[in-house]
Amino acid sequence: MQPETRVEVVRRLRALLPRGVEVPPRTTSLSVSRYLDRREHDAELRALFRRYPTVVAHASELPEPGWCVATRLGDVPLLLVRDGERARVFLNACRHRGAELLRPGAGCRRKSLVCPYHAWTYGLDGALLGVPREDTFAALDRDALGLVEVAAERRHGFLWACLEGPVDVRAHLGPALDDDLAGFGLAEHARVGSREHDVRANWKLLMDAFAEGYHVRSLHRDSLARYFLEVSLTDDLNPHVRHVGARASFRDAEVPDIRRDTTPFYNLFPNSILVLHPNSISWVTLQPEGVGRTRFVHRMLARPGDADAAALERSFAFIDEQVFAREDLATAESIQRALATGANDHVLLGAQEEGMRLFHRNRDRAIARELETSRESG
Numbered sequence: 001m002q003p004e005t006r007v008e009v010v011r012r013l014r015a016l017l018p019r020g021v022e023v024p025p026r027t028t029s030l031s032v033s034r035y036l037d038r039r040e041h042d043a044e045l046r047a048l049f050r051r052y053p054t055v056v057a058h059a060s061e062l063p064e065p066g067w068c069v070a071t072r073l074g075d076v077p078l079l080l081v082r083d084g085e086r087a088r089v090f091l092n093a094c095r096h097r098g099a100e101l102l103r104p105g106a107g108c109r110r111k112s113l114v115c116p117y118h119a120w121t122y123g124l125d126g127a128l129l130g131v132p133r134e135d136t137f138a139a140l141d142r143d144a145l146g147l148v149e150v151a152a153e154r155r156h157g158f159l160w161a162c163l164e165g166p167v168d169v170r171a172h173l174g175p176a177l178d179d180d181l182a183g184f185g186l187a188e189h190a191r192v193g194s195r196e197h198d199v200r201a202n203w204k205l206l207m208d209a210f211a212e213g214y215h216v217r218s219l220h221r222d223s224l225a226r227y228f229l230e231v232s233l234t235d236d237l238n239p240h241v242r243h244v245g246a247r248a249s250f251r252d253a254e255v256p257d258i259r260r261d262t263t264p265f266y267n268l269f270p271n272s273i274l275v276l277h278p279n280s281i282s283w284v285t286l287q288p289e290g291v292g293r294t295r296f297v298h299r300m301l302a303r304p305g306d307a308d309a310a311a312l313e314r315s316f317a318f319i320d321e322q323v324f325a326r327e328d329l330a331t332a333e334s335i336q337r338a339l340a341t342g343a344n345d346h347v348l349l350g351a352q353e354e355g356m357r358l359f360h361r362n363r364d365r366a367i368a369r370e371l372e373t374s375r376e377s378g
Ligand code: FES
Pocket: 094, 095, 096, 097, 098, 099, 115, 116, 117, 118, 119, 120
């Protein structure tokens, strides 16, 4: 976040101290079918996960040339490869019969990529280099059988990929968010913790948990609540959302510091979340595994020297196990179970849930645009 934005955010939060939120009282609703319906889910995979640049790794996760990591974007398996200084993204599917070249999990260093099935071998640039018993194939065109490369760009310390269309991360972020991210020095951070959770809930219920601070006082009463005032602001950085919550120290801070006295957090459309803690950053990606199932991937990033390793480890354990897993993720699962029974046909949103309202509006708009485009082209 740039200095002038920090000053403005502090000014707005100060003005909110008596009331809490900027938005006047209101009630809106969302139909629950968006969390349950297979067609809605498929529409999201097409309109959100294929069309928008999405964060797939932090640069520190591909630390050396030759480093390879398997991951997913929506339902599509990806292979991230450090080819010299360049980070490349490929579909993780062998051109012979589609086997994954690498299983998701910890990264590893490779000189080439060898398919585990029949050992077709690819270079780090994706070129097909070797086919065992090539003489048994007729007229195999090796040049046309390199790994399929996905458009990717490195910006703000992250690797972004887009399955369809070019990647222009700056355009995707817009000037305000691009400036905010530039001001946090994300490229100087490194991954210091990582954990994946298999959550039996629709991915958007998890995004919802990071799109409002209304629940902090109640759900997080024994964990986070003591660190925060019930004062926050929400900004529409369409299609993204910026939130800043005032920490308990904000009220008496003479010159409040954005990292010490507030917690900025962002919904990066479509499926990432950044939470700027005082000495570290939680970066979450939501990978849908099905309508009611999500892989919740939480990484902690920190700048060397900002906190000692033991403090970061404690902080990661507290945030990941207590705040996220026992509180946010368990609640998302309980909502999924209840909604699946038909208990409610709508969910209700008040003024403190403005960020959630914006996220769903942007999701609906992206799907409507996609439908429009496919009608025009079909
Ligand atoms: S599927 Fe990869 S070599 Fe056969």
